[in-house]
């Protein structure tokens with residue numbers, strides 16, 4: 001854990017708290033509607049398919065997926081200057097094997113070795129006492 | 140152009156336009172990057188709003204008092220933040236409307252104003268609606284003023300997402316991967332629009348560029364480079380929407396008709412959970428707008444296509460049905476899309492070169508469409524301008540393209 005983590009952190013509220021709580025336990029979970037058999041991501045108050053919330057549960061995912069698309073960040077903007085020391089770094093849109101897609105970083109490899117379709121797996125980074133970020137490494 | 144029955148609801152059971160409506164005046168201010176050190180003006184958003192309104196009134200040849208007890212619409216402004224905003228704007232301008240719109244659909248805001256103004260004049264609620272948009276993104280001096288959505292702040296920013304440039308990079312990468320779209324094809328959009336801008340005295344960037352300059356421009360968020368992206372400016376625009384009856388008092392050559400218009404919001408192509416990131420809502424609303432207007436692609440003389448990024452133009456040419464999905468790059472390489480070409484696009488330079496005045500950016504396309512149809516585009520006038528299609532997009536979503544899409548068919 002970095003002693004002084006200075007990158008932007010998410011704001012936790014009652015809707016998003018379960019996600020971050022599970023991340024702290026190093027579990028990747030998302031909402032799932034048992035009625036629709038449909039994953040829901042990012043956290044929502046009602047199922048976007050049936051419009052109800054009575055069958056929504058936080059289900060665990062395998063944490064494995066493939067890169068659907070990605071970018072290499074080359075310059076920062078003024079609300080995220082703390083990322084300047086990480087440049088160049090990769091943000092990928094990862095399609096998890098269960099279906100939902102999540103944005104995260106690909107860590108542990110140089111951006112030159114990344115391609116669409118690469119298999120990846122979640123790794124958890126405890127960046128503060130409160131926040132653990134789900135990141136991904138190549139399989 | 141024969142108007143026929145294309146606007147009549149009974150002829151178009153699913154259409155959104157019950158009656159035709161018109162645009163009878165427009166205004167466009169000078170733009171600036173607020174570089175005082177370079178002799179550029181640094182003006183407030185209130186000054187831009189005021190100038191745009193004055194210019195539109197002058198163009199339409201009407202007195203401000205004719206807008207009393209009528210309709211008024213305004214786009215949002217990134218700076219300063221004000222959740223209650225339209226009330227301040229009408230107070231500043233000294234207008235007392237009976238119908239008030241404030242658009243919050245990002246780049247689509249101008250189209251939202253046009254759509255709601257059109258419904259208001261078509262329903263008989265009011266005769267005329269003054270629509271104005273102005274923004275001063277170059278005056279932002281503190282980080283908190285940068286636009287940020289909740290999903291962006293919580294689920295993108297902690298991983299280093301850097302606003303629209305990086306959000307669009309995923310779409311661009313995917314289009315290139317899925318269809319083999321080449322940078323040279325995407326760059327042709329930037330180069331062609333700059334050629335158009337070189338004939339627009341109000342464009343911020345006028346110096347012609349080459350494809351080599353595009354290819355070697357500074358990387359921002361791969362594959363997005365500097366010359367893929369629009370350039371933010373301070374500026375203001377306005378247009379005056381009128382009912383068919385009210386429009387009759389204006390000289391025929393100053394009246395532009397909205398022949399068909401449709402919107403589509405939160406469109407997700409293929410799958411709600413895992414949509415195809417190469418489609419926009421233009422796929423849906425362009426079909427509807429074309430049907431209401433009674434036109435096909437071959438009837439279109441010129442286009443003003445929302446261009447926050449060069450690839451967005453290519454994607455929308457596909458979505459508009461000018462070519463198959465994935466063939467937009469090839470289509471652009473085979474056509475001259477400058478003002479003098481066989482399919483002129485963004486004839487004033489678009490947001491890529493003329494500039495994006497923040498939340499009023501989509502009004503650049505609407506105003507240039509009006510100007511061309513009225514034959515007032517001077518050195519960049521398209522030789523035959525009778526049917527112009529204008530598109531708007533807004534709000535880059537999480538794991539999708541744009542939340543907002545509009546297609547407007549305008550004619551003389």
Ligand SMILES: [Zn+2]
Nearest residue numbers: 033036047050
């Ligand atoms: Zn459901």
